[in-house]
Amino acid sequence: MTLSRRTVIAVGASAALLGAIARAQSSQARINVxxxxxxxxxVIAxxxxxxxxxxxxxxxxxxxxxxxxxxxxxETVRAAxxxxxxMVLSPSSPMVxxxxxxxxxxxxxxxxxVPVTPVCSNAQTFVVGPAVPESVRTLAQYISWVKGNPDKAGYGTPAAxxxxxxxxxxxxxxAGIELTHVAYRGMAAVVPDLIGGTLPASMAVTGxxxxxxxxxxxxxxxVTSEKRSRFLPDVPTFAELGFPEVTGVDWYGIFVPAATPAAVVEKLHRLIVAGVQEAPFAENLAKNGFDPYTLPSAEFARRIESEARRWGPIVKASGFTAES
Known part of the structure; x- marks a missing residue:
């Protein structure tokens, strides 16, 4: 039997696809963090x-x-x-x-x-430490204190x-206030300064x-979630307090290089979703203050686009840029 050129091309493409799937399934895979x-x-990875x-x-x-x-x-995964x-397990900020x-x-x-799926999410919690008077127990009281003590106002985050x-x-x-932003290298550096009284406040990772x-x-x-956090049920949301614009959670998602075969993406998505739903995995997330969170790949892509549109004007208005 003689194969047409179109058939040969189709067979070759199918073979390449099957080869990619076989390599991913039978050899070694890497999750970059x-x-x-x-x-x-x-730990999550x-x-x-x-x-x-x-x-x-x-x-x-x-x-x-x-x-x-x-x-x-x-960058490592982009070039892979x-x-x-x-694949890479990335927070939202590097992508959005x-x-x-x-x-x-x-x-x-x-x-x-190709965005495969988010794995989990967590809200941020605005916290104050001993550098802020003990009498400050609400966001309204904090805002009032900052207005009266602008030289003492500052907040830390895990990264610029x-x-x-x-x-x-x-x-x-x-809120009509001014806060000095202090950028750290991770929450592990933020927390001791908060507790020690060096840093007054933080927009912190809840866990x-x-x-x-x-x-x-x-x-x-x-807290920055739309609803109160199950980890801090007595703490109001920013939206409850009149600041819905602060609302937003940080998600952590799996991404693979562009042009990864759809069949590979679909299999990876299915296995991740199944794994996240298993009790031991979900329990481990809860211990670290995270909620399980998955989406279909296409919906995840739309969320990334939507969040990029939201934060773009905010970043531009701030005037903040980074060189490297």
Whole structure:
């Protein structure tokens, strides 16, 4: 039998697709993480690797590509082969906010990646420490205190250019106050300064401060979620307090290189969603202050586009830019 040229091309394309799927399933896959080993994101990635091992690939390892607020990990995956063997677990900021912050960004979040699914999300909590008078127990009281003590007002976040950074800016604009932003390298550096009284306040990752709120070392004034957090049910949302513009959660999602075969993306999506729904994984997320959160790939892409449109004007209005 003689095969037409079109048939030969089709067969070749099918073979390439099957080869990519086979490599992803039978060899080694890597989950790249842009933050330090032992941190919350690293822990989540390792739990996810456990869920995928033996189902998606024989070996699934986590590689730390530390630095540049997660950009190095994203750049690594952008340049990787689009066969499903390399993926990144990224927070929302490198995909949504960084394109507006950095004059030169070596990747395009909407062109260089396929968003597979978010894995989890967490709200931010605005907290104050002992540098703020003990009598300050509500957001209204804090705003009043800041207006009377502008030289003492400041808030810390785990990174410049993060969603927390700009949520703090929005709060300032809407409340009519001025706060000095102090950028740290991760929440692990923020918390000691808060508790020690060096830093007055923080737009903080909820999971990193809940135990200190429970012990009384920190006071929670508001959360950024649409509804009250199950981890801090007595703390009002910013929307409840008249600041709906501050609302927004940070999600952590899996991305693979653009041109990764749809069949590979679909399989990875299905396995991640199944893994996130399993009790041990969900329980581990809860211990770290995260909620399970998944979306279909196309819907995830639309969310990224929507959030980029939301934060772009806010970043531009702030005048904040980063060189590298």
């Amino acid at each position: 842009g933050f330090a080993a032992g941190g919350t994101l690293d 390792r739990r996810l690797a456990d869920q995928l091992r033996g189902k998606y690939a024989e070996s699934v390892i986590v590689e730390s590509k530390i630095g540049a607020g997660g950009r190095i990990a994203n 082969a689009p066969d499903g063997s390399s 906010i960084f394109p507006h912050v950095y004059k030169k960004l070596s990747y395009d979040p909407q062109k260089d990646f 250019g993060s969603i927390m950074h700009f949520q703090g800016l929005v709060l300032q604009q809407k 990193d401060v809940t135990q200190h709120i429970a012990s009384g070392k920190l006071r929670a004034l508001a």
